[in-house]
Amino acid sequence: MPELPEVETTRRGIAPLVEGRTIERVIVREPRLRWPVPPGLGTELAGQQVKSLTRRAKYLLFGLERGTLLVHLGMSGNLRVLPADTPPRVHDHVDLVLDSGKCLRLNDPRRFGCLLWTADDPLAHPLLSSLAPEPLSAEFSAEYLARRMRGRSVAIKQLLMNARVVVGVGNIYASEALFHAGVRPTRAAGRLTRREIDALVAAVRRVLRAAIRAGGTTLRDYVNADGKPGYFRQKLYVYERSGQPCRICRTPIRHLAQGQRSSYFCPTCQR
DNA sequence: ATGGGCACCTGGCTGC
DNA sequence: TGCAGCCAGGTGCCCA
Numbered sequence: 060m061p062e063l064p065e066v067e068t069t070r071r072g073i074a075p076l077v078e079g080r081t082i083e084r085v086i087v088r089e090p091r092l093r094w095p096v097p098p099g100l101g102t103e104l105a106g107q108q109v110k111s112l113t114r115r116a117k118y119l120l121f122g123l124e125r126g127t128l129l130v131h132l133g134m135s136g137n138l139r140v141l142p143a144d145t146p147p148r149v150h151d152h153v154d155l156v157l158d159s160g161k162c163l164r165l166n167d168p169r170r171f172g173c174l175l176w177t178a179d180d181p182l183a184h185p186l187l188s189s190l191a192p193e194p195l196s197a198e199f200s201a202e203y204l205a206r207r208m209r210g211r212s213v214a215i216k217q218l219l220m221n222a223r224v225v226v227g228v229g230n231i232y233a234s235e236a237l238f239h240a241g242v243r244p245t246r247a248a249g250r251l252t253r254r255e256i257d258a259l260v261a262a263v264r265r266v267l268r269a270a271i272r273a274g275g276t277t278l279r280d281y282v283n284a285d286g287k288p289g290y291f292r293q294k295l296y297v298y299e300r301s302g303q304p305c306r307i308c309r310t311p312i313r314h315l316a317q318g319q320r321s322s323y324f325c326p327t328c329q330r
Numbered sequence: 331a332t333g334g335g336c337a338c339c340t341g342g343c344t345g346c
Numbered sequence: 347t348g349c350a351g352c353c354a355g356g357t358g359c360c361c362a
Contacts, residue, residue, distance in 0.1 A: 062355055093338070093357085117356075134356055135340080150340080169339045171356060186358090213333065222357075229355055278355065279342080298355095318334075321353085 061132045063194065063227030064270035065281055065289060066117045069138050072284025073163065074112040076140040077121070080157040081108045089152040093133060093173040096153060103176055104128065104155065116190050116226035120181050127181040133171025137282050139164050168280070191225050194263050199225055201257045208248040208256065215251060216244035217318050219263070228263060231276055231298045234323045236262040238297045243329045244322040245315070269294065297323035 061069070085101035097103075104123065111122035119138070121128035130138065143154070143162040153174055155163040165174060177184050192198035207224050208215075218224055219233045228236065237244050239262035242255050251259070270276060275289030278299065282288055296306050301314035301323055310327040 065355065091339095131356080133339090134354070167339095168341065169354085169356095171339065211332080217333090220356090231355060276355070281355065319336085320356095 061117060061136065061275070061281060062229035062232055062270075063117060063267055064232070064273075064291065065275035065283075066119060066132060066227075067114055067271050068275040068283050068289060069132070070112055070114050070119055073138055073140050076159070076161065076284075077109045077155075077157065077163055078112055079108065080159050081106065082123075083156045083158055086154040086156065086162075087152070088147060088154075089150075089170070092152065092167065092170050093131070094175060096174050097176055100174070100176055115182065115187055116193070116222060117229075118187060126176055126178040129173070129175045129177065129181060129184065129186070130165070131173045131186075133167060133169060133173070135169040135280055136165060136167035136172035137280075139166070139282070139284055139286055189223060191221075191223050194225050194227050194267055199260065199263075201253070201260045204260055205253065205256050208251060211248040213248055214244060214317055215242060215246045215248045215259075216322055218248040219259075220320075225263070227267065230320050231278075231295070232263070232266050232270065234298045235296060236266045238262075238323075238325060238329060239266060241329055243326075244317060244324050297325060299323065 082104045085104050087096050090096040107123040107125060109121055109123060113120045117131060119130040140161050140163055143156050143160055150168045151164055151166050153165040181187060211218060216233050216237060219228050234244060240255060240258040242259060270291040273289060273291035273294060274283055275281060276291040277288030297312050300312045302311050305312055305325040305328060308327045310325055312323055313326055315322050
């Protein structure tokens with residue numbers, strides 16, 4: 060589900076409601092997430108104030124007085140701030156009960172998400188330590204990408220989704236960015252021209268920024284912190300549009316599978 | 331090092 | 347109506 064824009068939308072939505080609040084207690088209804096919720100989490104978090112809420116890749120980092128809470132939403136997770144007495148629904152796995160009378164509630168049907176705590180520098184955590192640059196940072200430049208693509212035979216779409224090359228770009232925005240750059244998803248990464256790499260870096264940035272502005276993309280079950288869907292779906296050019304006319308040239312959008320993931324492209328606009 | 335495939339899970343849709 | 351099969355915003359790990 061959530062790629063960078065959806066995680067960032069979630070962060071912006073919940074930050075004003077959690078920053079400065081104290082966690083009174085933690086309710087774990089289902090600890091079996093991608094990694095088990097640590098058994099001592101409640102003891103660790105109770106009484107701690109949330110100092111900051113930041114994002115690294117698709118992880119949310121809750122900076123506490125002591126240590127950091129790491130949350131990943133996996134494919135189907137969402138976080139909402141609700142009145143603490145709201146009856147839990149199916150797949151409401153964890154609540155952080157706040158001193159505001161509200162709770163931060165994690166819902167995740169597929170349980171591919173995770174909720175972990177670390178006492179140390181969160182960026183040194185094994186799950187975060189080898190992550191690539193943020194796509195919206197200056198570090199993600201055409202020079203950088205060109206260097207990382209050189210000699211690689213892997214398809215450009217799969218490389219874009221590799222978190223050791225650039226983070227935050229998932230299945231939707233990889234297809235969309237490649238459309239806007241005019242590059243077919245199947246091209247070998249190492250064969251792109253410098254002009255195409257320039258276009259691709261710009262397209263990744265543009266698509267992610269526009270999606271954040273629209274509150275993310277809701278395909279099925281993504282909702283933001285207010286329980287509302289994102290509106291970027293209406294601005295998708297190729298994703299889940301196979302057979303429909305290209306918004307630029309009317310050629311039917313094509314679908315194919317790459318590494319067990321669906322890709323979409325316009326055979327006319329993308330070369 | 332690189333690339334490919336599988337695994338983890340639930341739910342919704344399709345087609346027989 | 348029932349059920350099998352397939353697909354879905356991610357990503358760590360194992361193998362060649």
